[in-house]
Amino acid sequence: MTTTTRHFGASFLIHETDPEEVVTPEDLGDEERMIMQAFQDFADREVAPHIEELEKGSGGIGLELFKKAAELGIFMAEVPEEYGGLDLNVLAVTGMCSIRAKLGSLGSLIFGHQGIGMLPLINFATEDQRQRYLEPCMNGEMLSAFALTEPGTGSDAMNITTSAVLSEDGSHYVVNGGKQWITNAAWADIFILFVKVDGEHFSTLIVDGDTPGLTVGADERLLGQHGASINALALEDVKVPVENLLGEVGKGHKVAFCTLNVGRLKLATNSASGARKAVEVAAQYAAERHQFGRPIGDFGLIQRKLADMASRAYAAESVAYRTSGLVYHALEGTDGQGPPTLDDKLNTLTEFSAECAMAKVFTSEAYNELADEALQVFGGYGFSEEYAPARMYRDSRITRIYEGTNEICRLYAQRAMLRRAWKGSLDFDGAIEALAAESPDRNMDHYDPMIMNWGFEPITSGIRDLKKIYFYLVRAVSEGVERDRLFDADNQQFM
Secondary structure, three states: OOOOOOOOOOHHHOOOOOHHHOOOHHHOOHHHHHHHHHHHHHHHHHHHHHHHHHHOOOHHHHHHHHHHHHHHOHHHOOOOHHHOOOOOOHHHHHHHHOOHHHOOOHHHHHHHHHHHHOHHHHHHOOHHHHHHHHHHHHOOOOOEEEEOOEOOEOOOHHHOOOEEEEOOOOOEEEEEEEEEEEEOHHHOOEEEEEEEEOOOEEEEEEEEOOOOOEEEOOOOOOOOOOOOOEEEEEEEEEEEEHHHEEOOOOOHHHHHHHHHHHHHHHHHHHHHHHHHHHHHHHHHHHHHOEEOOEEHHHOHHHHHHHHHHHHHHHHHHHHHHHHHHHHHHHHHOOOOOOOOOHHHHHHHHHHOHHHHHHHHHHHHHHHHHHHHHHHHHHHHHHHOOOOHHHHHHHHHHHHHOOOOOHHHHHHHHHHHHHHHHHOOOOOHHHHHHHHHHHOOOOOHHHOOOOOOOOOOOOHHHHHHHHHHHHHHHHHHHHHHOOHHHOOOHHHHHHO
8 A cells, every 4th residue: 555644643633634545445455355355264164154053152162263263373463473473464454353243253252362362462571471472372272361341440440459469579469359241251361460569550460360369250141242251250369470460560551551442443343344244134135025025125215224224334344444544554654664663553552542432433333223223124033033133233232332332432532632632733723713714703603503504515515514513512612611620520421
C-alpha cells in the first residue's frame, strides 16, 4: 500500500479526509489475502463440521482444533520474526480477524489466546519469559488467559483488589484475591494476572496454572458463547516468582491498556465479520423460504430489511478497516528506523485509542442488531436453536460488553478527544469559531437543526454538516458545564 494518512488521533473531525487515505478491504496485498484464505480454508475444512459439537461445550474438540490452529501459524501472527514469529502487520491481522464469524465458539478460544493472552508477552516479556512462555504459546504448547476483571471491578479496572506482597527474602510475591469472567480459564496453562503490589502499585504477573493456591471455578452458565470456557479464579497465598513480573512494578496499566486498545481494534473486525454473516444467512433464507406462493425475498418489506442490513454491515466493515489503516500507517511511518518499537506501538495505540473505542462501539452494535434482524427474517424458525440466527443472537450480545462496555468506550472516546483539544493537539476552538463565522449573526444558535436545510446531499456535504452538529454540541455542553466537572458521574450523559 502507498496511501498516507495524518498520524494523529481524531483529526477526521477537523480535516477533510482524502478518499485515497482511507483503507478498505480492497487495499489488502497478496500476502494479507493469502493469510485470509488460509484461515478461511481452516474454518471451512476443520471447524465447520464441528460447530454443533463446539456449541455443546466440548473442550476436547476445541483443544484439538486449537492445536491445528497452532500448526497453521495463527499464534505466530503478531510475534516478531526475531522471536520466531510471522510479525504480520496490522492489516494482515485485520484480515485474519475477519474470518472469526466462521469459527463459532472456537473464536473465543483462539482469539482469547492469540490476542489478549499473548500480546502482553509479545510486548513486555523479558528474554527469559519469552523462552519459558511466549515460544510455547506461539507453538500451541501452552494456552494463555488474560485475568483482569474482578467480582467488584469490571469497568473500574484500576481499582482491582487482588494483592501481591513481596516475600521477606525477595524471591516471590504472595498473591491473594479473585478474578471473574476469565476467558479460557479452565484450559489455561498460564494467566496474565493483574494485581496491586502492596495493595497500591498496579502490576502484572505471569502465573502458572498449576501453582498451589490457584483454583479455577466451574464454567459459567452463559447466554451465548456456549462452547467457551469462562470461569472465576480464586487465589489464596499463591506464590509467584519475582522473575514472573511482567513489565515493571506500578506499570501494569501499560500492559492492560496496550492490550485492550488492540483488542478493541480486533473486536471491530470480528464484529464486522459477524454482521456480514448475519446478512448472508438472512439473504439466503429469504431466497429459499416461500410464503404466499413466492420467496419471501420477493416482498418489498423483506427487500428493504435486507438492504438496510447490507448497508449497516458495509459501514461496519468500512469503520473496522479504516481504523486499522490509521494504526497501520502510523506504525509503517517508522520505516527507515527499524521495526516499530514498543514505545512506537504504545504511542500509536494511545494516539488512536478514541477511534479504536468508537469502532468497537459501532461494529458491535451493528453485529448485535443485524443478528436480531436475521432472526426476524427467519420468523418463528429464527427462535429455534435448530437455525443459525438463534446462536448469532446469543453470541453477538457479549460484544457490547467485553473489551470495555460500550458505555465506557463512548465515555472514553469523548474524554480522549476533549483532553487532546484542551492540550492543543486538536483545534476544536478554531473549528467552533469557524462554524460561528458561517452564521450571519455569528451566533451558534443560528444552527437550529429544526429549521436549517442541512444539505445531506452530496454525501461529503452531509459529513461536513454532521461535524458541525458535533461541534455545536461541544460548544453548548462546554458553556453549560464547567470543564473540571464534565466527566463527573452526573454529567456523563452529555459525553
